Amino acid sequence: AQSVTQPDIHITVSEGASLELRCNYSYGATPYLFWYVQSPGQGLQLLLKYFSGDTLVQGIKGFEAEFKRSQSSFNLRKPSVHWSDAAEYFCAVGGYGGSQGNLIFGKGTKLSVKP
């Protein structure tokens, strides 16, 4: 079955430090890949998505992600974290199941930012 794994439940970084959040997926072909962010009391906001082409994808708020087929990974990165980036981050794959429009999410990584 298709699945998404986010190995890190909680990460703490200092403001200004770089960030990498890991995501691994299980699927035979190239999936549609997404990163969403969820702030407390808020819905999910799309940061970026990958379907095909250039494996380095730029998103909003200075985030980028790199698709690596050989590692079945789609890790999210940011060169310099801001305090406002503290939130929960979800990796997702799309296009599965009876409905091609459903998303399968990982369990999320909670990001805390130290001043």
Next chain:
Amino acid sequence: ETGVTQSPTHLIKTRGQQVTLRCSSQSGHNTVSWYQQALGQGPQFIFQYYREEENGRGNFPPRFSGLQFPNYSSELNVNALELDDSALYLCASSIDGTSGRETQYFGPGTRLLVL
């Protein structure tokens, strides 16, 4: 903000009762998906509606049912509530969101507590 609204924001019910949650899509969007997010978990796909027809369903029992109206707003109904139904319920709208590639815009969610 995405333009997707949900009501109510919070709800408390007792086991065995029935509940209806509502979602208003972003203007111009004809596809609505519903997700359940239990505490500490990623969202899980419940079902999707496309132009008033169910277009796929996740691994949820029939007591979870839905409806989409001609203006593309949507309802999620849950009968015979169980304690495990306590969760944040998210709806997401998109334009022709049946391929898995379309961006889904999420509402803030309805938090349901079943006692």
